Amino acid sequence: LVSSEHHPGRSTVRVAGVPVGGDNMTVIAGPCAVETPEQTLEAARMARAAGASLLRGGAYKPRTSPYAFQGLGETGLKILADVRAETGMPVVTEVVDAADVDLVADYADMLQIGTRNMQNFALLQAAGEAGRPVLLKRGMNATIEEWLMAAEYIAQRGNLDIVLCERGIRTFEKATRNTLDISAVPVAQSLSHLPVIVDPSHSGGKRDLVLPLSRAAIAVGADGVIVDVHPAPETALCDGPQALVGDDIGELAGIAATFAPLV
Ligand code: PEP
Numbered sequence: 001l002v003s004s005e006h007h008p009g010r011s012t013v014r015v016a017g018v019p020v021g022g023d024n025m026t027v028i029a030g031p032c033a034v035e036t037p038e039q040t041l042e043a044a045r046m047a048r049a050a051g052a053s054l055l056r057g058g059a060y061k062p063r064t065s066p067y068a069f070q071g072l073g074e075t076g077l078k079i080l081a082d083v084r085a086e087t088g089m090p091v092v093t094e095v096v097d098a099a100d101v102d103l104v105a106d107y108a109d110m111l112q113i114g115t116r117n118m119q120n121f122a123l124l125q126a127a128g129e130a131g132r133p134v135l136l137k138r139g140m141n142a143t144i145e146e147w148l149m150a151a152e153y154i155a156q157r158g159n160l161d162i163v164l165c166e167r168g169i170r171t172f173e174k175a176t177r178n179t180l181d182i183s184a185v186p187v188a189q190s191l192s193h194l195p196v197i198v199d200p201s202h203s204g205g206k207r208d209l210v211l212p213l214s215r216a217a218i219a220v221g222a223d224g225v226i227v228d229v230h231p232a233p234e235t236a237l238c239d240g241p242q243a244l245v246g247d248d249i250g251e252l253a254g255i256a257a258t259f260a261p262l263v
Contacts, residue, residue, distance in 0.1 A: 001155035002148055002162065007193040013161045015133050016090035016109040018053045020163050021195030025259040026224035027252070028092055028197070030056035033069060033238035034076035037083070042231040044087045050249045051256035054110070055080070055089040056226055060096045061238055062116050069237040077107035084109075092135055092226075098126040105130040115140045115167055115202075118150045128157025135226070137165045137199065140178055144187055151194060164188055164196045165226060166217075168203025177205025180213055185220045195223035201242045207233075210244055211251055218259045227252065 001007075012022035020026045029047035034040050034057045044055050059076025061069060072079070080091045090109035095101050096117060104111060110133045117123050118139035127134050134154050138147045151162050166185055168178025180203040188196045200213030214225050230236045230243035244252060 001160060002151045002192045002194055004191060004193045009193060010189070011160070011193045011195060013133050013163050013195055015054055015092070018090055020133075020197065021223045024223065025218060025256060026054065026197065027052040027256045028054040028056050028224065028226040029229050029244075029252075030092075031058075031230050032201070032228045032236065032243065033058045033061050034072055034079050035237050037079050039231060040079050040083050041086060043229050044083045044089055046229040046231065046244075046249050048087060048089065049253060050227070050229060050244070051253040052227075053089070054092050055083065055087070056092045056112070056228075057083075058094050058238070060094055060100065060104075062094070062096045062114050063238075074103065077104065081107045095123070095127065098122040101126040101130050105132045108132060110135055110163075113137060118142055118147065121153055124150055124153035125157050128154040128159040130159075133161035133163065134159065135163045135165055135197075137167045138169070138181075138184065140168065140170045142169075144184055144191065148188070148192055151192070162194050163223070164192065164194050165199055166196065166203075166222075167199035176203065176209065178203050180204065180216070182216055182220050185217065185222045189221065197224035197226055198222045199226045201226070201228040201239070201244075205239075205242050207242055207244060207248070210242065211248060211255065214252060214255055218255060225256075 029052035061071035094112040198217035233240035
């Protein structure tokens with residue numbers, strides 16, 4: 001279902017009317033985690049200024065340590081819905097448990113499945129039935145074929161509104177959190193008709209890498225980027241060191257504008 005063999009041409013996925021794929025370069029931005037209404041609204045304004053048309057923000061945070069901030073849950077979803085009402089930006093947010101899919105779908109415009117859950121097949125199937133587009137991140141230890149097969153689990157349930165997201169893979173290299181597999185973008189685009197975007201924030205794990213990796217993603221033909229921004233990253237409850245701030249915002253907007261649709 002997701003293979004380009006049986007589906008010539010490239011698909012465009014619409015998230016509450018916002019296109020991802022085709023001739024578009026879609027920027028998704030927002031805080032890594034929803035912390036407070038004020039922080040989320042401020043981050044959404046930064047996202048908008050950076051050229052983003054979709055707001056990201058985690059209410060359920062799958063953290064490596066069980067002692068780290070796990071997200072606000074439904075309270076976070078409500079904050080996202082309020083910020084959408086205020087800014088008009090559709091919301092992309094992660095769901096980590098099949099049992100929560102319906103709840104998250106009640107608030108979200110797009111369901112995100114994170115790297116750690118790429119092969120959580122019950123979750124993929126539930127997301128496939130939720131009636132929302134799905135952003136499927138590549139497992140940090142997954143091959144491109146495994147990633148596309150994970151997408152197939154969603155598609156099999158009748159949902160072809162899937163956007164693939166390359167977010168770095170685990171290699172021997174320790175200078176970055178994960179290694180952005182830039183070649184995965186054209187490879188996945190040749191094997192599948194689904195749009196492919198890049199997460200330069202979670203792959204590099206460092207603010208200084210986010211803009212260079214965004215340029216690389218766009219240059220290689222990605223259909224978009226998903227980027228962390230935060231009004232006060234030094235106090236962020238999650239991944240502050242990778243969040244864009246201040247001047248970075250204008251620069252990201254410039255990068256995005258360069259590749260704005262020609263039509
Ligand atoms: C995220 O985008 O919030 C996230 C946790 O990303 P990943 O699943 O790629 O680590």
